[in-house]
Amino acid sequence: MTAIPAGPTIMAPPVAVWETTSAEATRAIGQLLGEACAGGETIALIGPLGAGKTCLVRGLAAGLGAPAEAVTSPTFVLIHEYAGRVPLYHVDLYRLDARDAVNGLGLEEYVDSAGVTVIEWADRAPAVLPGDHLRVAIEHLGGDRRRVTLHPQGARPAALAAQVAARHPGTGGA
């Protein structure tokens, strides 16, 4: 390894920014997000190894009424499904390159479903994302500190992000 992966590319202005200092705080943001989801949402989860992506998904599951403690990393099998208020599809593209993900994964079936689809490492295959999606970026700030930002694309994700931001005022953003 020669370099630490670069931070996420900012594609849309953030609606909310938080700095968290614990895994619990990152999880709490996920939970608010889950509570605000009605079904049909696609969430692109971006951040380097060890940023806390799976931790945030555990909160998301809790917010959707899915068994949060059952949430583990889907890296090996690529997709985990959890039954909640609406189904939660937890996808991980870590081991794929963009072409494989687009051609082989059949992700559109999950994205077009009534469930919530959260895609870790979505930046590896931006083409799998629908036009409307919420981008959640997590960055390492050293130690246990992380920065979590929401970048909605489209009207419904913007409303979703605004709802979460209203319930948990962030530390910056528009």
Add this chain to the structure above:
Amino acid sequence: MAGADAAVLAEVVRSQVETHARFGGVVPELAGRRHIESIDEVVREALARAGVGVRDLGAVAVTGGPGLIGALLVGVSYGKALAYSLGIPLIPVNHLEGHLSAAWLGAARLAPPFVALVASGGHTNLYHVKERGEPALLGRTLDDAAGEAFDKAAKMLGLGYPGGPVIDRLAREGDPDKAPFPRPYPTCEDLNFSFSGIKTALLYHLRDREAAGRSWHVPDVAAGFQQAIVEVLVAKTLAAAGRAGVRDVVVTGGVAANSQLRALFEARGKDAGITVHIPPLRYCTDNGAMIAAAGARLLQDGRAATLAFEPRADWAIGD
């Protein structure tokens, strides 16, 4: 396919390793398509090798979950068709219960009760397998699987995929004390595992050294990282055996191939008066014989399913 006494009559493994090597893993849609292409041929070949006809079958055992729904659907649909057309029972088997049944394959033929560690790229679970009924889940990973930790560490160290074998090999040349890692979630009060933090610890270890302009000796880092994981796996598994009051432990899943894990289990098991059984490696990694063995036991318990059975991507046992 296995007889009622779990004798393996024939085995056919159609590996998708070649198809998936390029991806560093299994691609779901691709897996489903390959399943459709292979399943009939694999079953015919197994029957031919066993020297039995399809009408000699007494039941059909098939993986019902957890896993990728596209692949599960292919197997379950095929299993249903076979069971229906022959008028024999359909036995859906949980993938993890299949792993546990590797205990009575191979030479050991271990009978319950025992405690089993299933450690692979996708799972790290501890079960108490009793004489009857469903195994009880004693502990599991709360985040990353042990095999996944090896894979991600190998990636950070630029060692390629899969990570387990190459870290195992390099660790033999390294000194773990020169790159010590904190034991992840070491308390044996709690039998759950967590391997996400040690991944972050490795990331910071490498980053701090890089920032300080210092290099690292990859074998030392591999040895330190591996030792931290292996010690926690061994300590919690033996603690689980003590708590369950059993004298036998089974270690299975792909991580059972790790040489340091095997050596440490043997040594610490001996100290604790516990016999550690590791099935032949071909029954530790994913295989059909373990599903057949589990199915034979479930059949004896009268656990056949109707044709209404549907595979479940999130099927958990023992919770």
